[in-house]
Amino acid sequence: MLLRDDPARAFMPYPAVEVPGAASGPLAGLTFAAKDLFDVAGYPTGGGSPAVLARSGIKTQTAPAVQRLLDAGARFVGKTHTDEFAFSMNGKNAHFGTPVNGGAPDRIPGGSSSGSASAVSNGLCDTALGTDTGGSVRAPASHCGLFGLRPSHGRISLEGCLDLAPSFDTCGFFARSGDVFERVAAVMLGEDSAPLPEQPRLVLAADAFAMLDTEVRAVLAPLVQGIEAQLGAAQMVDAAGPSGFEPLYWAFRYLQGREAWLADGDVISTHRMPLGPGVAERFAFSRTVSDAQVESADGCRADFRERFRTIVPEGTVMVLPTVPDVAPLLTDDESTLESYRNRSLNLLSLSGLSGAPQVSMPVAGRLGAPFGLSLIGPVGSDLGLVRLAARLAANL
Template identity: 65%
Template structure:
């Protein structure tokens, strides 16, 4: 980890040399890695003292990390993650809360809290995170960063701790779109079916209707900026299958069952002391029924089919990333949980569909950052980054 870490973004592991290519497209850039990814010479703690104690020193590096090293990027340390990656607040009961470099009195968002903190605090040029329910998009919104949840399965998660494998994805953060695009070229390559020009921009009315009036007003300028470049968005009355409660619960049932299959055996055997929020979510996950999970999987397949038909090969949703700016660090756990539950209704569109969503730091409210997103069809990841480059230019 860097000797100077005022943001508490990095896990304080002893420094171990991590070899990289001497030249390459990222040779002038430094990066951090969420402590879910294996890096040879380091343990993988997953934000949990128990997992850390059981980890041992890894002898191989996760392919996603290795690809960055092979492109010449310089590894500077492993970043703090929320406990077992099952939170969206960025406060780990065992390792603390990394500082939001863009709004120090507000949470970073989780579970990629340390990665977002490191980049927003200028401690590295980019950082790897992961996104299951929103763990790249939420911190990107909160910390004034670009952040992508890629198409599910687009980037390898081999050598990475699971949370909910059918939802887990590898994403990353940068402060500027140029750096983001350079990393995208390495991690994504080119799209098999790029978005055509022009794209068909869509305005999902039921998602925008979730916003309180001050938030919608704060995002208006960003929405106008996007439409000035990509064309006026056509209104779509409803994206949700059924209603947003159905979207929320079916997403949560899938995530909960997979999270319990991943971490339940550890929890039942060792009864580790889990932090607030995390403990309650795992207790709830344990009791999700087979009928709920089977119904949720069928719901997900139907929603994915519906959204794929709406987007076709050229459709892109223009939508808010989160319901609002980051909550204050001093907010009580109950209000953070309320905010999280509201956010999941917005974030689950990409989660249930498996489609890519890119958050762009184009707005603010009350002096804090606010993101706006592009969500495209499966496999359009690099094309979305290209659209962001055009919008920023």
């Protein structure tokens, strides 16, 4: 890393190598980091795994997503920790440790973009790239008190980035302030194919809010009212549909599991490497996913995607909780963490299965910890969604 000190344990301790960028541009004066899934010339790419790191070698090319920030004048300061193979949402890596949550140091930072969220929330850089497959930007954004974007699937290039589940993988980013969030979004996203109007129609995912504990709903209720005061009354909808969240949860799990095993199963089997808690169980599950389960899950995703377009058509945004609650404590056991992850996936799967963009806004808190509220927009509305989120957050 290129920083003098890393008190948050957010960065991989790679030898410092300067990465040249533009001397001026729209992001001049900002610093950034990149999750250790992205290739950066002069650095290895470890993917949160000692075996992947050992096989990496020093990269000679920089991933286009990283290069875009460099070309806009931002200064690269290092590569950040990720959960092992990016297959977790806790931020606790059995091999490399746990970065510090800058919004609640006694709680997990969330993952798998744990180091990126930690670096930004602790003020070590202005913005950071992460990836989001099943919530790996949105969950840590909520946990650490940050803005975080999961873009429309395929909106930002993932060339030069390690895969987890390609039909869900996206490149997102974090920021502490709405201003920086908007500046980075303008560079990374370009113009929208489905622009949002100044006053989009608002829908509220009633079934998502119904999943929350009473105390959590009470925290978010005045914020939803504040959004309605700015955009107009929200129409209540059931985002998951008549069958509820369970079919969507399993469709996501089966598809992610099959793709994760295709991406990483060979290196895991070949080297018989020890995997950390939670990650080992998820890969064991992934290995058993059947063709029939994948076929059924594909059908479920296609049906949901079509239905979601009718709920969130062009000119519409949906408001929903990012995750079910504030981040679990660092002292919570693995069963508690896994239970929280599974509850979170019900909410987080909506954006993943639909391919639509989602922004988590740092507008709430509970038990002395940050808590995010989210907006989902139509596919192709990403930049407008970021700008809307920054505006709403500033006025809440």
